[in-house]
Amino acid sequence: MTLVHVCCAPDLLSTVLKRELPEAVFYFYNPNIFPEKEYEKRLEAFKTVCRRLNLNFMEGQYDPEEFSTLFERYFDEEEGGSRCRKCVEMRLKNAAMTSGKINAKVFTSTLLASPRKSIDTINSIGREIGNAYGIEYKGGNFRTGREEIKPYLEGIYVQNYCGCEASLIKSKKDREERERKDFELLLGKFRDLAYLWRYRGRSIEFEEIPIRDESSLKEFLAILKPSGLLVKEGSELYGRNWLKAGKYNCRILRESDRHGESGQKN
Numbered sequence: 700m701t702l703v704h705v706c707c708a709p710d711l712l713s714t715v716l717k718r719e720l721p722e723a724v725f726y727f728y729n730p731n732i733f734p735e736k737e738y739e740k741r742l743e744a745f746k747t748v749c750r751r752l753n754l755n756f757m758e759g760q761y762d763p764e765e766f767s768t769l770f771e772r773y774f775d776e777e778e779g780g781s782r783c784r785k786c787v788e789m790r791l792k793n794a795a796m797t798s799g800k801i802n803a804k805v806f807t808s809t810l811l812a813s814p815r816k817s818i819d820t821i822n823s824i825g826r827e828i829g830n831a832y833g834i835e836y837k838g839g840n841f842r843t844g845r846e847e848i849k850p851y852l853e854g855i856y857v858q859n860y861c862g863c864e865a866s867l868i869k870s871k872k873d874r875e876e877r878e879r880k881d882f883e884l885l886l887g888k889f890r891d892l893a894y895l896w897r898y899r900g901r902s903i904e905f906e907e908i909p910i911r912d913e914s915s916l917k918e919f920l921a922i923l924k925p926s927g928l929l930v931k932e933g934s935e936l937y938g939r940n941w942l943k944a945g946k947y948n949c950r951i952l953r954e955s956d957r958h959g960e961s962g963q964k965n
């Protein structure tokens with residue numbers, strides 16, 4: 700039996716799409732997640748994916764106070780540094796110990812699917828812990844493209860920061876900085892359309908935007924970053940799913956999508 704430590708629903712999906720894991724138990728253990736409400740949302744997303752895919756699953760203990768006491772002195776460190784190394788170690792150690800308790804001979808982690816983490820670091824931590832606890836660690840690269848997992852994420856909560864309080868604060872600061880820069884760009888390039896800023900992160904109707912040239916429209920959307928562009932039947936954009944605008948992909952919505960629209964994962 701293999702115990703698969705699970706960090707979040709999207710990385711779980713990526714892992715099961717990439718790897719055959721017969722007789723696996725999927726184990727959600729993430730005391731790093733802050734605040735508790737966020738933990739509950741991620742746990743529920745994990746359970747929903749497990750039920751949809753008929754996977755065996757279990758939940759570890761959630762002790763955020765223990766985490767914040769242990770990690771207080773690393774609070775100001777950059778993401779990807781020693782705080783994250785310790786955080787991965789903590790979760791993998793617990794996964795190895797839990798493997799012993801349930802007689803799993805092998806353990807691994809969906810952290811290997813995370814596009815923001817170093818696979819080499821996770822694998823080296825996993826091997827060290829496996830040797831220390833006498834349990835085989837199976838590493839690898841579990842990443843897939845976001846497009847591959849998207850169909851399975853329908854109606855499932857997707858987080859937009861790594862997990863701990865420090866990462867939440869950092870992601871808020873980064874978002875504010877991106878907003879500030881984009882608003883400056885909007886004033887510089889499309890000053891007359893600054894009143895449309897209220898659609899940032901929300902869907903906007905194509906008719907609301909007085910731009911018909913596609914390359915200018917893409918440039919405008921890449922600055923505004925709405926959650927989607929609503930188009931009516933008969934419009935030149937009707938029937939397309941995306942409008943690629945540099946790194947930003949604007950989702951094209953039809954009237955029927957209005958209630959099911961969702962934002963993008965960071």
Ligand code: SF4
Pocket residue numbers: 731732778779782783784786787861862863864865866
């Ligand atoms: S940023 Fe992510 S990996 Fe790093 S300490 Fe916070 S929760 Fe853990």
